[in-house]
Amino acid sequence: MKKLKEFILNSRPWKSFFRHGWPDNPLDRSLIMTTNIFFHLHPVRVNKKSIKASYSMGLGIITTVMYILLSLTGIMLMFYYVPSVETAYFDIVTLQTKVPFGQLLRNMHRWGAHMMVLTAILHMARVFYTGAYKPPREFNWVIGVILLIMTFVGSFTGYLLPWDQLAFWAITVGTSVAAYEPLMGKTIQKLLLGGPEVGQAALTRFYALHIMVVPAVLFLLIALHIWRVRKDGGLAANEVKDEVEAEDGK
Ligand code: HEM
Known part of the structure; x- marks a missing residue:
């Protein structure tokens, strides 16, 4: 058994996959973090306080998970939905009434979106109340x-896509409000609607923004945001401890 274990651990495939030894020493422990793309999101060393659930409440991570959930359920919704004013409403009705688990799929996407808005706001509040926006993290606050x-x-x-009465009037009101913005208002409204009122051009534009532009920008910025947390040495809790220790004269 011991020989087999050694054979496996010393084999080329194993070594090409795992670039570190058993983590019973500081070097191998840090190699685990730096050679794995997912662990590499964290700095090699973190302060215990920063990984306590009560510090960040995992709100940024929950928001990231919501983004992943929305991407997956969104791709599945695209199998059934066609962004046409003639069919969009009926596609959603069919999805809810005829497609197995269609109602669940739609609800996961919708509630996931509400949840993401809520957790992103709560995450921002957490960052504010822990003072984590202060230097050197101003750049990450802006992102x-x-x-x-x-x-x-x-x-x-996403609100317009079901093409029901709620969607139609909500976007009519929303884009009319946008038109009151003093400098670019009218242009923004025209760009969004592609015509004088909410119609096929608006649906096509909202669909393109919803399934391509917004997810792609979010993907890039979330990657940059989390990478920045790592490069700033982990969560701001690390510095709080140092400051307290410095004040105590430790
Ligand atoms: C799509 C929305 C967002 C996602 C997915 C996201 C994700 C994350 C994650 C995963 C972290 C590290 C762990 C954690 O705090 O849970 C983080 C940290 C941070 N986020 Fe966000 N975030 C989002 C929105 C925001 C907003 C709206 C702000 C502020 C305006 C913000 C500012 C920061 C800052 C400054 C940090 C570093 C916190 C620290 O050092 O303690 N983020 N974010």
Whole structure:
């Protein structure tokens, strides 16, 4: 048995996959973190306080999970949905009434979107109350603000797609409100609607924004955001401890 274990551990395929030895020493422990793309999101060393659930409440991570859930359920919805004013409403009705688990799929996507808006706002509040926006994290705060806006844009553009009365009038009101913005208002409204009122051009534009532009921008910015957390040395809790220790004269 011992020989077999050694044979496996010393074999080329094993070594090409796992680039570290057994983690019973600091070097191998840090290699585990730096050679794995998912663990590499964290710095090699983190302060215990920063990984306590009560510090960040995992809100940024929950928001990321919501993004992944929305992408997966969104891809599945695309199998059934055609962005045409003639068929869109009936596609959704068919999905809910005839497709197995269709209602569940739609609800997961819809509730996931509500949840993402909620957790992104709560995450921002957490970052604010723990003072984690302070230097050197101002850049990540700015990325965060864009992430929040893109999350809203995702919800807004998705709202029109069911093409029911609620969708039609909500987007009519929403784009009319946008038109009151003093400088670019009318242009923004025209760009969004592609015509004088909510119609096929608007549905096509909202669909393109919803399934391509918003998810792609969110993907890139979430990657940048999480990478930045790592490069800033993990969550801000790390520095809080240092400051307290410095004040105590430790
Ligand atoms: C799509 C929305 C967002 C996602 C997916 C996201 C994701 C994350 C994740 C995974 C972390 C690290 C762990 C954690 O705190 O749970 C984080 C940290 C951070 N986020 Fe976000 N975030 C989002 C929105 C925002 C917003 C709206 C802001 C502020 C305007 C923000 C500012 C920050 C900052 C400054 C940190 C570092 C926190 C620290 O050092 O303690 N993020 N984010």
